[in-house]
Amino acid sequence: MIDLKEAAYGYGGGTLLSEISLRLAPGSFHFLTGPSGAGKTTFLKLCYADLRATSGSVSIFGQDAAGMSRDEIAHARQRMGVVHQDCEFLDHLSLWENIALPLTVAGRGSAAQDGNLNDLIGWVGLGARRDALPQELSGGERQRAALARAVITDPDVILADEPTGNIDWDMSLRLLQLLVELNRMGKAVVIATHDLALIRAAKAQVSARVLRIKDGRLQLAGADL
Amino acid sequence: MSALSRILDVLQGDAQADRVVPRRGHSVQLTLFTSAAMAFLAVFAMALSLASGRLADRWSDALARSSTIRISAPPIEMDAQVWAVLGILEQTPGVDSARALTEDEQRALLEPWFGPDLPLEDLPVPRLVEVIETPQGYDAEGLRQRLAAEVPGAVLDDHTRWRRPLVQAASRLRTLGWVSMLLILGSTAAMVTLAAQSALAANRQVIRVLRLVGARDVYIARAFVRRFTLRALSGAAAGTVLGMIAIALLPGSGQQAGFLTGLSFSGGEWLWPILVPLLSAITAFWATRAAAFRTLRSMP
Structure with a gap:
């Protein structure tokens, strides 16, 4: 559904993300972690075409994001559910x-x-x-x-940027359960979060990959999670 | 989709979709007031144009129809002079018909200046002969010379000819009226464009949220276009009604009325102002649509 190949994003001469390759397939569940400012939100924005990769490619529902018109982006977003950080x-x-x-x-x-x-x-x-x-x-x-x-x-894809940041633990689990149920129905889910407890709770229910953005690159997180 | 169905689609609207753009903002009052004021002026421009048209037609008609020969002679010779003039006119190419005005007709002509019961027989009033031209017309100078030679008391008064510049002036006034209408519509378009751009700029955050949840630009534009089109329509309708009332309250135009008192609509012409709100709405529709898409394209 969403396919990033060697995608990079930078501005003002600097590079925030580089060599990002990831495929968000139907039924996949990903957590995205990393320190503040690492590029988690930027990664999600590349996925819903709010930003365009400065190199590499991002394919959204089979279309190259770089060549998508506004209408095509709008149609793609109608198939996505995005929880914005703000x-x-x-x-x-x-x-x-x-x-x-x-x-x-x-x-x-x-x-x-x-x-x-x-x-x-x-x-x-x-x-x-x-x-x-x-x-x-x-x-x-x-x-x-x-x-x-x-x-x-x-939606086919759910992209959530810190969806439980200000929510108590019980409600966080309740929301997580909703996302897990949607994932079991075949939706791709990506959650950017600092909340390690939430990741552990999710891993107990679904097969989730945990990715970390470090130095602008995407890595598989260690066994500590 | 045709332009008309697009406009009807916008006017019909979608109550839910209509709410996505906030109703606050000065642009509401600005558009309403501007449309009302422009429509008010447009009604006057339309009345001016139609009145000028009527005046030009009337004068043209009079021009095509007649000229007059004035015969001054002692009472005893008057009838003979009249017959002589009629005889000359009968032989003049380009004269369709000629007849001497009756005393009653002459009295009616003088009545506005001297009042009723004018003792015409006691006054040295010249006799008038009305001359109707053929479409080709006659040789006025030739006729004038012949009258001077054969009936010295007869003077060809082709006074209708001085009306030609007036007819031209009235025709130009009519054109100016329609040009004014176009300028008013252009001004309406400019004002609505500015108001729409202002509203779009003030709602950048709204537009961003709408785009993030998958709204197409045409959907966002339609929300603004509908609002401004309806505002322009309602403002122009109010302005048109006020303009028509003001026109109706002008002094009535009678036979003796001057041009200014004739600045009104006549009969079926009262239906013409209905076009003003419709044209305002169509103008607002296209102006807002163009402004909305231009602004949306410029937004990241």
């Missing part, structure tokens, strides 16, 4: 409208009011906050809402 929302829309936004922009607006949306909002523990505005939510609530928005369209 959890950007539309401030004038309620929580449920924000979660339903990927359905709305894909022209599946009527589905926004069906049972799936309510079930999902309930699953991430935001049933009582359904009509709240984003600015009225705590950091943890925003992250849960962002994850709900990422999976509402039943």
Whole structure:
């Protein structure tokens, strides 16, 4: 689905990522670790074509990202669920409208009011906050809402950037369980995180590869995980 | 998809999709006010153009129809002079018909200046002969010389000919009215473009989020286009109604009214202003669409 070959990204004369080769196949589960600033978010942005590789290639659903038009990128993103680190929302829309936004922009607006949306909002523990505005939510609530928005369209690929950073352990496990279930349904999942406990909990449930970005390169993490 | 179906599609809208762009911002009032003001002016430009057209037609008509011969003579000789003039006119090529105005007709002509019950028989009023030309017209100078030789008291008054420059002026005024309409539409397009660009710039973050969740540029553009088209339509509708009321309240135009009091719509012409909001909406649609795609292309 997403295939990076010798991909590199740099700016201002420096190189942040280099020689990144990875295939996100259906049903794969990857964790991405590394210190802050190592390039985890940049790696994810290459995967959803928010950034273009400065060398090498990134193929998204069989298309070379370098040659994709805006419309093609939009179509590709409709098949992805992305949890952004900064959890950007539309401030004038309620929580449920924000979660339903990927359905709305894909022209599946009527589905926004069906049972799936309510079930999902309930699953991430935001049933009582359904009509709240984003600015009225705590950091943890925003992250849960962002994850709900990422999976509402039943995407083929889920890319999550620190999805449990501000969430208590019980809720983190609950969200992890949701991602694991989606992965078992054949979705590719990539989670960028510092949370080693979360990685261990996931490895107990699924066969997950743990990758580390070090010095701009992607490595398989050691047995300590 | 045709342009019309695209416009109808935008106007029909999608309530859910319509909410993705926030409703706040000065551009709302700016677009409404500009569209209303421009429509108000457009109604006047349209009235000016149509009134000028009517005036040009009327004057043209009068030009094509007639000229006049004025006969001044002692009462005792008057009838003979009139018959002499009519005889000359009968032999003049280019004259279709000629007849002497009756006393009643002459009284009616003088009534606006002297009032009713004018004792025409007591006044040394010249007799008037109306001359109707053929489409080819007659040789005015030749006729003038013949009248001077045979009926010295008769003066050919081709006064209608001075109306030619007036007809030209009225025709140009009509053209200017339509040019004004075009300029007003152009100004509307410019203002709507600026307002749309301002709204797009103010909503960069919204656009970024929409793109991240998979919105195509055409979807984002449509949300803005619909909003600005409807604002322009409603503003222009209000401006048009106000303009029509203002036109209707102008003093009525009668036979004796001057040009300014004739600045109005006549009969079916009252339907013409309906075009103003429609044209404003179409203008806003294309202006916003162009501005939206241009701005979206420039955004990373």
